[in-house]
Amino acid sequence: MTDFCNEIEKFGKGIGSASRxxxxxxxxxxxxxxxxxxxxxxxxxxxxxxxxxxxKSANIVFNEKRGQEIxxxxxxxYILGILKNLSEKVQKQKFHNNKSRxx
Amino acid sequence: MTDFCNEIEKFGKGIGSASRxxxxxxxxxxxxxxxxxxxxxxxxxxxxxxxxxxxKSANIVFNEKRGQEIxxxxxxxYILGILKNLSEKVQKQKFHNNKSRxx
DNA sequence: TAACCTTATAAGAATATGCTTATATTTAAA
DNA sequence: TTTAAATATAAGCATATTCTTATAAGGTTA
Numbered sequence: 209m210t211d212f213c214n215e216i217e218k219f220g221k222g223i224g225s226a227s228r229x230x231x232x233x234x235x236x237x238x239x240x241x242x243x244x245x246x247x248x249x250x251x252x253x254x255x256x257x258x259x260x261x262x263x264k265s266a267n268i269v270f271n272e273k274r275g276q277e278i279x280x281x282x283x284x285x286y287i288l289g290i291l292k293n294l295s296e297k298v299q300k301q302k303f304h305n306n307k308s309r310x311x
Numbered sequence: 312m313t314d315f316c317n318e319i320e321k322f323g324k325g326i327g328s329a330s331r332x333x334x335x336x337x338x339x340x341x342x343x344x345x346x347x348x349x350x351x352x353x354x355x356x357x358x359x360x361x362x363x364x365x366x367k368s369a370n371i372v373f374n375e376k377r378g379q380e381i382x383x384x385x386x387x388x389y390i391l392g393i394l395k396n397l398s399e400k401v402q403k404q405k406f407h408n409n410k411s412r413x414x
Numbered sequence: 415t416a417a418c419c420t421t422a423t424a425a426g427a428a429t430a431t432g433c434t435t436a437t438a439t440t441t442a443a444a
Numbered sequence: 445t446t447t448a449a450a451t452a453t454a455a456g457c458a459t460a461t462t463c464t465t466a467t468a469a470g471g472t473t474a
Contacts, residue, residue: 220332225462227463233316277420294394295394345450346450360451380441
């Protein structure tokens with residue numbers, strides 16, 4: 209399995225859960241602390257913390273500690289990179305498929 | 312939960328498994344029958360069939376029956392659409408994040 | 415330093431996922 | 445018209461995921 213395949217899998221797993229995608233959608237509006245995300249989503253604090261860990265390990269988000277709070281943000285560059293790579297793969301496929309094998 | 316959120320979740324689940332992404336990668340090279348995918352991936356026939364069902368319900372692939380064979384193909388337009396929508400969301404976020412709340 | 419916030423981690427329970435084997439269904443071929 | 449081939453579906457098992465509750469670990473503040 210290629211590196212990119214592994215990245216895609218993690219990325220897919222990251223956004224492939226309703227709870228996690230909801231966190232991501234909220235982070236789209238700007239950085240947030242864990243407890244803010246708890247309030248917004250209604251999920252428990254440990255649940256949020258665990259999902260953020262998953263998202264971080266997929267490079268979808270990153271965090272920064274300020275005092276006792278931890279601010280989470282969307283990793284824009286990384287996500288755009290993944291999406292671009294995927295789009296390119298699909299575009300190439302478009303070409304392949306034009307010369308279809310058989311009917 | 313929005314419609315788009317639901318689509319993203321399905322899309323993520325679709326590509327968020329190593330076996331399924333492997334199927335997708337192979338379909339990038341052109342349409343394939345179930346049994347071809349079985350040979351290529353080494354997965355069992357029912358496993359492939361089940362994964363294809365998941366991918367189809369996420370609109371990642373579609374199929375066409377010819378004789379007793381069923382050809383599966385990548386749903387290029389749909390995938391490009393999803394990726395474009397996601398990219399746009401991230402781009403907008405970029406703007407939001409520039410005016411960060413606090414330091 | 416003691417009490418308090420904020421977050422992370424651990425452990426466990428409930429549910430979902432990804433396979434397996436067995437079987438049904440549809441179409442082609444002998 | 446039986447036999448074979450291709451695919452889908454069903455049922456069940458093993459593992460993974462997603463929560464929960466309880467607790468720990470860092471920082472703050474009184």
